[in-house]
Amino acid sequence: MQNDPIEHLISLLSRLPGLGRRSARRAVLKMLMDPADKMLPLADALRAAADSVRPCEVCGNLDAASPCHICDDPHRDRRLVCVVEGVADLWALERAHAHRGTYHVLGGLLSALGGTGPEDLSVTPLLRRIEANGIEEVILALPATVDGATTNHYLTDRLKPTGAAITRLAQGVPIGGALDVLDDGTLAAAFKARRAL
Amino acid sequence: MQNDPIEHLISLLSRLPGLGRRSARRAVLKMLMDPADKMLPLADALRAAADSVRPCEVCGNLDAASPCHICDDPHRDRRLVCVVEGVADLWALERAHAHRGTYHVLGGLLSALGGTGPEDLSVTPLLRRIEANGIEEVILALPATVDGATTNHYLTDRLKPTGAAITRLAQGVPIGGALDVLDDGTLAAAFKARRAL
Known part of the structure; x- marks a missing residue:
């Protein structure tokens, strides 16, 4: 029926x-x-x-306005741009109040298996933004997966000529995370990246 | 925002x-x-x-037509009426193809704590249906809770004068249910109501 x-x-x-x-x-x-x-x-x-709601013409965020309310916010530091895979990640970083700059939605990750190549990602617009707006730091906030790492490498190569500093999120033990349930890769990475107190 | x-x-x-x-x-x-x-x-x-969608004027089911498609179905046995607490239970019985008669939605259960009295339930319309349509069996398909049992008792008293047979659902071990995870009440009820093979 x-x-x-x-x-x-x-x-x-x-x-x-x-x-x-x-x-x-x-x-x-x-x-x-x-x-x-x-x-x-x-x-x-x-x-x-x-x-x-439509994608922001500047960063790719979904919002009722374009440019979106983040790109349009005069209190945001335009010299810092945070690159994310998708809008869900952008929203998560906003909820965490983690970033005081602007964003750039890549629209995916490089993936040999998934058939996603550089031309499927919003890389050229990112390069153009960096050059046009004097962006000083590009924070790669991509997932800590194989595809995320591949995309990090690719973006680092492409962005290096712009002269902007390129950083990525720290990897380690999540807040509140018990060590004995963490996967080996995270534990090894956190151990290797240990910091002096 | x-x-x-x-x-x-x-x-x-x-x-x-x-x-x-x-x-x-x-x-x-x-x-x-x-x-x-x-x-x-x-x-x-x-x-x-x-x-x-609105409530069926006959049985209280929610449907795009009133009388609903069940009350309107000529293949349904009008001599059997199954009394349920709410529309969710009616839909569940329909999905199980458990009943070939019609339904009556009570709209709740008697509850001293919840402040639900007989006047809050669709009892008078049920009595009227039984008398007007020569209903032969009223199946009480109410939940196996304290309020369900109270309502069963109350309805049995109210419906007895109509002369219709009054039945209720069997209680016992659910199909696929392991004995050791069943609550004691269900186990005791199933044991007491054991049947010869």
Whole structure:
């Protein structure tokens, strides 16, 4: 009964990450208890977001404005740009209040297996930004994976001629992390990068 | 930034059962990758369901039609009515293809602590249905909790004068259930209700 509005809604909701069929059903039932207050505002919010949100023309962040509110913020230090794989990472760094500069969304990682080459990533726009805006430090905040490391190497080579300092995130023991459950690679990296107290 | 359409959408989504803030954020990011294909259909489906779905005037099921498609189905045995606490239970029994009759949604359970009395439940309409339609068996499919048992007792008293047979679901070991992880109450009930092979 695909033309049944309830079944149709459940099947659309259950395609979202984190929602299975079971929880989609529960969510729909809960919303149907109070459609005017629970469903219509959500429908409006979805439509408003779909209509207004687009990638920032400068950094690639998703926002209702372009340039986005970060690129547009006069208190941000434009000499520091933090390179991230995707918008999710940008949002995570913002939640952590980790960075006072601006961002650059790469749009992926180099991956031989995934067939992602340099031309699929936003590298040329990054080079152009660095040259046009006198960026002094490029912080590579890419994931600590094989593809992340490959992309770090590639970007370091490409960005070196600009003269900007190139840094990457520290690797080590996560805050609150117990040593005995950490993987060997992280433990070895943290040991090697130990610091004097 | 509550007037930010992305934050607004995340906060509405994260109020759904089963979705925390983290998964709501992931869901919104995924949808924003393809708004026309992922967000607008969901907005339309929410609006269509809110506009069309209402409680069935006969049984209380939620459906786009009233009487609902179950009450309206000529192949259903109208002499059997299954009483459930809420629509979620009705849907669960339908998925299990457990029942070939019709349903009656009670809308709750008697609860001294929760302050739910008989007048809050759909009991009078149930009595009227039994008398008007010559219902022969009323199956009480209420949860096996204290409130469920209280409601079972109350309904049995109220329905007895109608002359309809009153049954309730069997209690015992769930299919696939290991004995050693079952609670004592279920084990004792299953033991007491043992059947000859």
